[in-house]
Amino acid sequence: MSESENKGILRFLGICAVLCILIFLIIWYAPSIFKAKPTTVEYNGFHFEKVGALWYTQWQNGPYVYNVPLRYNPEEVQDVKIIGELSDKFNDPEKIYVTFDPNQNDTLKWVALAKGELIWSLIGPLQKNATDACSASSAECEGFPIVDCSNTDKSVIYLVPAKTSKVIAEGTCVVIEGSEIELTKSVDRFLYQWYGIMK
């Protein structure tokens, strides 16, 4: 066998080895690369299904079974901490004011998204008398009550864009914090607690 034939065989074997390694890597990693995200989740006896962008579960209040849509499932919001406690006064209000600072223009769209999700659950399945409010006056807030956590005679939920996601409950006020879409994550954590789905 000539030297050139030897080189040819070695090259062929080298290519085969590389191909084998590539095939092995594809077989090994493909499932994790192409693994579909789960579309159902079971949590604390509740079944969740993803439809479009939202997670749905069913929740009964009185005689009716509601389909509750939230952006995150309970497993996704477990890392959002709830700190503090609410007074009993919070649970028996004439109204719950959902408030935000209208002067933080760059974060308003995230606040609007979180507020929409929160108010739908409050006035829908949870059957609370929730109302829009603002923490300061502005053109957008014309006609809305000005309320914040200093109004201790009122039940208040204050949505605050902040770097860390958390829920702080104190007296008659709940401050829900999060950055951009994470604000909705904190809202969902709070709602799961209220629905009794999470402890």
Place this chain on the structure above:
Amino acid sequence: MIYNPEFDDKNDIFSTREFLCKLLPSLSKFELVSVNLNDLVRDYFKIHPEKDTVEYRLDPRIQQMIIDKLYPVLDNVCVYGGWMENRKDLWKGTYMDKDSRYVHLGIDLMADAESSAHSPLSGIVEDIFIDKDVDVGWGGRIILRPFDDKLPLLVLGHLEPKIFPFLGNTVKPGDFLGKIGKPPTNGNVFEHIHLQAISREFAEEIDFNYGMLDGYGVAGDIKLARNNPDPLSFSWH
């Protein structure tokens, strides 16, 4: 308060799309987009303040034109929405001014007149009403009582007032109910179907006198959402 994690085949979680397409099969080829109708109208008259007169604003052809402007922007879509929406800009100048009765109690689903509406549920035709009022009236209206008592009653409004199922008839999902009406006989509003859920307790409270049923309520009334839950929050079957 009872938590019910139980499921059965009849009570699967559904999407908004599935429910609305069951009701109006002609929508199945469109994407569904939720829109705040009041904001749409308010923004239109902000740009065209010279046109902001009661006659112009309440003309169903103008309302239709404002809605239709969305379609070239949002390609291949069907527009719906409006539960608990305060429509003070849309209906300024109507009977609703009297007590600020601007809160919309159901959802509106935009669809062309003559589109067929089908039952999304198994139940009984509890009430049929032909409202000739042209000051935001009901037009043709049907109320369905689902067999499943975990569901509220479902009101379908602004239908063509000539075609109806029989009162007391049993319907099942997919059964033909009627057609989307057009102004003025649909209550003299833009072409759409109004879907409103009413709780069984509320139906009893008004002694089943559906003549007094309104599609709008007074802002701040705590009972509004309780008596009229979001129709999209139920698995109609």
